[in-house]
Amino acid sequence: MSEKIRALALFSGGLDSLLAMKLVIEQGVDVVALYFDTGFGGKSFEKKKAYLREITQKIGAKLQIIDVREQFVKDILFDPKYGYGKNFNPCIDCHANMIRVAKALLPKYEAHFIISGEVVGQRPMSQRFDALKKVEELSTADGLIVRPLSAKLLPPTIPEQLGWLDREKLLDIHGRSREVQMRLAKEWGIENYESPGGGCLLTDENFSSKIKDHIKYDSFDLEDIEVLKWGRHFRLPEGSKLIVSRNREENEKLQAIKSDKYIRFTTPLPGPVSLLRKGASQEEKRLAAKIAITYTKASKEKEYEVKIAESIFKVSPFDSKEKAREFLIK
Ligand code: SF4
Known part of the structure; x- marks a missing residue:
């Protein structure tokens, strides 16, 4: 029997990360949704957890909450290498940190690669094209990060090269229009999802x-x-x-x-x-x-x-x- 391919997903709670996971699940990959608890993810964490559980179950991913509060406050929040977005949100560093932590967790979950819901050119800070590059540099995940929503616009990653993922079935979304995402959400019956940013208070x-x-x-x-x-x-x-x-x-x-x-x-x-x-x-x-x-x-x-x-x-x-x-x- 062939080995089951498993991916760890950076899961903010928002639609893009849900769609990114669903695209990969559709290809027969097992997906573990990692929700990184920075402490700032919303006012009531109890409500948030209930939502995260329900929505991941709906798309067929397993949820894991990773508590990064202490490290986030100590190492990132007040001294981000790439500065802040419009408010107190150090998105590039925060994102790179999630990838670093996810990479370190690959063996624990017997997972092969990482997926992220970023879309090229969609958001002003963490998702600018050059920001994707910076995230990659900071996190040193060497070709193991797949961004299923924009994959066709980016160089082929290791999972695509090794045939774990069919590049042709990944997408080429770019820019701020949410049209394709809305259509896919409807098609897959994904409703009542959080707004982009997943309610991060730092924004x-x-x-x-x-x-x-x-x-x-x-x-x-x-x-x-x-x-x-x-x-x-x-x-x-x-x-x-x-x-x-x-x-x-x-x-x-x-x-x-x-x-x-x-x-x-x-x-x-x-x-x-x-x-x-x-x-x-x-x-x-x-x-x-x-x-x-x-x-x-x-x-x-x-x-x-x-x-x-x-x-x-x-x-x-x-x-x-x-x-x-x-x-x-x-
Ligand atoms: S919005 Fe930015 S700072 Fe907040 S969790 Fe997401 S990447 Fe991190």
Whole structure:
């Protein structure tokens, strides 16, 4: 019996990576979809995982989640060799890292090559033609990366040369039009897929501003990823960070955060859970209490006791939320 050919796919959750996998599965290759968890892949990882499981099952790939959070934050996020895209997204380095990790995992999964859903000339940063080359250089995967959606526009790879894949059945998509992808998705019944980029928070302008602000004042730890995802973020006059939740879901998220950088506090009225950076001065604590109470139904004519760490502050809300918003991180 001939040996089963297996590929590891870089799987973002988006349509292109799904189609790339499906094209290869259609050729009788076993595909393991590797989802790289950088920590930034979306707000709720539980929801994301459920989606990833369902959609990979649908196309017949096996899902593996690879936790790269620590390495990504330590080696890539703040010092990418090829810089950032439009926001805080170091796509070229991030992509090269995925290929490097996937390459190292080939023996573990008894896999022969790597597939990626990149399309030549489609996206401004990670998928420019020269970017594909840079990714290849950075990752040193030597002809083992197949990009099924644009394969016919690129030099033949080892899997094509060895006949594991029929080049003729791969595609020659290029540019930003999504026409061919939409048609194929319809043909294969792939629905409800994520938008391109797979919801990566690093491509989001607001989230990027919050990271940029954070690193001006503080060290960046893994726990900070979760902190940055939820609530309104304020920068107080002496530089301390205050986070005030916006709703019940965020209350739960901020309650669940395990970080010893912050003091957690609530207000005497039903309302937000807040986190204040340890080390805040008494004046900042008072202001934090005033901001937090502004996001409750507190009366402007009354004073309320808000306990932060060991201190109790008597505060009344700002006249308007506008005043509190002056401290928002933009
Ligand atoms: S969008 Fe860019 S930074 Fe985010 S996961 Fe994809 S390649 Fe990495």
